[in-house]
Amino acid sequence: MSRRSLLRAVGGGAALSALAGCGVPAAYIGPGERGASDRSRQDKRLTFANWPLYIDTDDKDKTRRPSLDAFEKRTGIDVRYTEEINDNDEFFGKISPSLMNHQETGRDLIVISDWMCARFVRLGWVQEMDRAHQPNVTKYLDPLLRSPHFDPGRKFTVPWQSGITGIAYNKRRVGREIKHVSDLWADDLKGRVTLLSGLDEAFALLLQGDGVDVTKWTADDFHRMCDKVEKMVNSHHIRRFTGNDYIKDLSSGDVLACQAYSGDVIQLQADDPDIEFIVPEEGGELWAESLMVLNLARHKRNAERLIDYYYEPEVAASLAAWVNYVCPVPAARDILASSKDKELAELAEDPLIFPDDTMRERLAIARDITSKERTEFAKRWNALAGL
Template sequence: MALNPPSASRRSLLRALGGTAALGALAGCGVPAAYVRPGDRAADDASARDMRLTWANWPLYIDTDDEHPGRRPTLDAFRERTGIAVDYVEEINDNDEFFGKISPALMGHRPTGRDLIVISDWMCARFVRLGWVQEMDRARQPNVARYLDPLLRSPAFDPGRTYTVPWQSGITGIAYDRRRLGRELRTVSDLWADDLRGRVTLLSGLDEAFALLMLGNGVDITRWTPDDFHRVCDQVETQVRRGQIRRFTGNDYTKDLVSGDVLACQAYSGDVIQLRADNPDIEFVVPEEGAELWSESLMVPDLARHKANAERLVDHYYQPEVAAELAAWVNYVCTVPAARDVLAASPDEDTAALAEDPLIFPDASMRRRLAIARDITAEERAGFTKRWNAIAGL
């Protein structure tokens, strides 16, 4: 099983109010045609007579064969086992962009041409609210029912994961260069220390940034309030004025951290695994107050023609052996804790070591400090985004 760097574009950012305002209008401002009732979401399922499906995913988000990059071992194994051909399309580079690509069909009650899609959970929430995805049949997914990580089983936007199944997960926490800084960071408030002035970055995307900062205030992010949000904004505005924050970033925060221009930053766990391969002095911290656990999830859009085939594919990836092979390649938090034992038993020393990496398999202490944030509602989004973007300079 090969180790390769994850894509830097998966955790997309909300860069402008325009995209989020459109989402808010659809989900919360009463556009009747946008919502699809449960009885209107399914098409005649051709799965039994047409053994194929189309799957849209992000670039570099699946295992590949080192010697034959066009091959995807875990996906090839599914084809061989089931006879189902998979048209795997790496077309998702940004949540908003992909929303714009397929929303006209979904609003018009037309097929999207895709049987399975992977988007970030904060965007999944909008699809679920709009009725744009179908309930999955767990009778076809015994592995999901058995092996899905309990921490990921019931986010606020989809209790019981009725419509979504996590593909990969990750943690938003703090990264820092311990050698350059000369000390440890333990809490969110440590970012505001005087010796870090001008050497801190925060994530620019609202959905990516807010939860960790709220946790620093002791907020239960599964049920945060608008007051909690505005308190965070007040605090960040203060830190901007005093010159604490060097800039707000997308995934390019990694360049600042590697160069030493930044000593501490909001960061994603999967990125730090890759950075540490070249610089073991870079640390990732789940603060004492906690950190946000997030996912990018699989969904079956309305009127998909191969729903049963898609559900079988999702369940294939919840076999511990398959999940282990995928985790060894993408290096994000594995959604199948049972895959840890599979990796630990590997005769390859580097592969077996992944089983002990808490950024792939969080230990008990870390798990107690992880939570899935309540998503921003449609009614909240436009106003919240306007305020946050003004602070972040978007």
């Protein structure tokens, strides 16, 4: 089971809407109120919240995490690692009361999807990192990921892992190559196509298929795309909208082509070499799930050290080899390529972990949906997706 197969993203906005419905405003916190007295020097520990199955584990003892164990041994910092994030909105709802009321959350470091990171950054709920303490991040972070729309220069966020939203299909059953988003609408695929149900997971690739620059798309672009999807829903061309259960549909043959995540397909291909993943010629979305230091974190310096540790190419390589998503440290490729282990060396040539130049030219990070846009857009999209 892949890490993302546990994701239950439903388009975002639910937590904020619930808070607004209770009459509680999402309170912005100014820069001068985000920090707390840092205990890192005298208190050698930190609390790190992440998703399940998103860090390397020992084959013989799943409670051991080799890369994290090595960090603790090197630094003397005790890391309390929790796998408590199963859904972006659910986790937002869990910690937002503390953050909006300017209270500690009990967590120093978290990993959430960039579209949700955008919300935290806008609300002022995370602290700016000190890059003077993070030379590896400064040196090795992939240029494609350095300056997303919501966090220019990555002052508040650092990618943990990255990935691509593209198209997966069964080449043998389809009988031809798929190269464009528009290929999903071919008559012989009617009823055998799925799209991702989450607004933030689905819309960018569909806009790219319409030739839209997703770094600066507009409301008109969004509604024009929805009009097209609505026609495909009404004609029953789209079989359904899915979370990560598209994996099951594609494996069984119930679906021939679908929107998909790059990391999932690597694992599908191990069982079925007929499964292909493509970045459409019009482009694909590059996304990340990123590390952030929360407001009032008591171990900010320790958290920054841990982040920088994972940007050492050797450490990034070991993590990439285990999780199989796009590595945000391109220099890790050379580490894997030089491995005497054949399987590890082959990972260095996998464009779904280290995209080649041709693929990189077609990747873009979509601008985020603003808080003003989200209510309108989510209502339209959720009606289409049956959410």
